[in-house]
Amino acid sequence: MGTLSKNTIYFRQLNENFFTKYRGIDEFLKKNARGHGIMIMDYLDLLVAVPLRSSLKPYMKKQQFIFPYKVCNKGGKRCLKGMDFSKLIIMSEEDLQGSVGFVFQDDCEKQYYIDNYSKIVNRLGNYIKRYKRLCYQIQEGIQPSITQLRLYRYSTIRNFHESLGIHLSKESFILTLQERGLLGSK
Template sequence: MKIRLLTEAAYNRIIILKETMSKKDRGYGVIPIKIKNITFAIPFRSNMAHKHGFKTIFHNGVWNGVDYSKAIIITEDDLQPKAFKLRSEAEYQKVKNNKDKIQRQFEKYVNDYVSQAKLGKLPNLQRFGYTTLINYHEEFGVGDSSI
């Protein structure tokens, strides 16, 4: 399983999008995941205060994890070639051992969002209120990009 950082060019391109994480000096490790012909980068978070992701370890009173709601669409060139090292081996092992589960959960998250958006519904605010997927209606074939 690849865990990488985004290139500076990719980061500069995505921080202007709605709901993206924008702490430039910090650098986020991401897991690239492909769904159909679209490559997503799902970031690691050090404070997963919601359930729209995969929780990894409990650290300093908060859950760390992989945040599905902040995923972005990328190309392979947007990833730095050098591996990103997580703060703990336990977190890496939990992600590695659950890569298929993460793939399935993330695909369901994306598919549920797209299904709602294609019906012309405002996606469920509790589940999708702060999602970055709002930026990708054209890629998902959703007619109204203002949803």
């Protein structure tokens, strides 16, 4: 694919190798035909893939981890389309080898994300920074609120502590969720 540029969003359908590599991580979305918005975050120079989702529940439009596009009808049901930060993957450029451009059914959706690139990057950066702050609190023995924890309860972000420079282990984060009654025991 060549070198990726900052301040750009790429829409790719990732290949089978990508899904094989990441399939074992907690909370990973396994639908191979799913498109991803891929961007290099100025924050820590991370290459981040955010899945495009088309069957979210409409009430999720206000969730901090969703960048909503619009509510539409799908198979007789109302569904929300949008980018889901909670299912992000921090990846390397080699993960893009063999990927193909994602073809949107609605060209307006693609343009919407391109037009709102700065907002997407800002919200995604805030999502990551809040998570890092939350992990630091847990590490320092500060009890986080249920509201703070709920935002990351089903997130893939806990699989990328090393890339994010987080010293708290993933297992400690999961234990905190379990202790607060937000996850069952494994």
